[in-house]
Amino acid sequence: MQGFILHTQSVKDEDLIVYILSPKSVIKSYRFYGMRHSSILSGYKIDFELEESSRFLPRLKDVLHIGFEWILDREKMFFWQEFIRLFYWHLKDVEHLDGFYFELLEECIKRFKKQNPKRVIVDAYLKILEFEGRLHKDFICFACDEKIQGDITLLRAFLPAHEHCAFSYKFEQKKLIEFYTNKNSAIFDNDEIEKLYLIIKEGL
Ligand SMILES: [Zn+2]
Known part of the structure; x- marks a missing residue:
């Protein structure tokens, strides 16, 4: 096995x-x-x-x-273990799983070889949210229940909020729409990836 x-x-x-x-x-x-x-x-x-x-x-x-090809790359291994730790907290009490999670990790191993680990993790996390039916594409503010126009502030689990309703990092709405549609974080610069990554680290 x-x-x-x-x-x-x-x-x-x-x-x-x-x-x-x-x-x-x-x-x-x-x-x-x-x-x-x-x-x-x-x-x-x-x-x-x-x-x-x-x-x-x-x-x-x-x-x-x-082994993986990049297993001796300390920095990649560090991010990999951080991601795995989040996986553990997310799944530790689940007994029966869909093959989705195992396959996602297999895919991440391949992508880690060539790509920035944080980008791989951001993309993988979006897939998790979508698979679990937790991706909020409608941009209704988590705090006040109103539709958000303009920039979106994202909270833990990428919950959307108005900038004035919550304290976290904000993103351009059109970039988020593209990200949610294409499931690819290429639209974001490294600074934005860092912010998305910090939100993910709060918990899956
Ligand atoms: Zn609001």
Whole structure:
């Protein structure tokens, strides 16, 4: 089976509880102290086996790390692990998952190779919002319920608001419309990408 390590939690001695995103679910497994856990880091893609236990978590075994081409690029790995951490908080209590999330991470790995990681994450986040039916394209202010004319202030989860109704970063409406339509952040300059990224970091 293959999956992405979303999170690890140390328990007694050197054992670990390992959360893995597989194509169909988030698996909570138990890893007994093995020689070393070099292959058990959040963000890593692994091939693994589970040994079911009737009384406890399934045991994680035969772990094989599947590398990415950019895995030694520290900066990319830093952003990757930040994104994975957000994924964990978003999905940790979900048992059955659509394959969408696994496929999205696979796609991000490919795009990380060539593109600015923050742009990849901004694009991926838009797909998540749309997939989960949480993308607000109508630009009705979250605070006052009125239609927004002109610039849009975006809050956590890209909730739209008037500039005078909420305190956050604002964006040109026509750029957001293009972004939401084409699902591509190329319309934004690096400064705008930075702002979108900071909003995403507040939580998926
Ligand atoms: Zn308002």
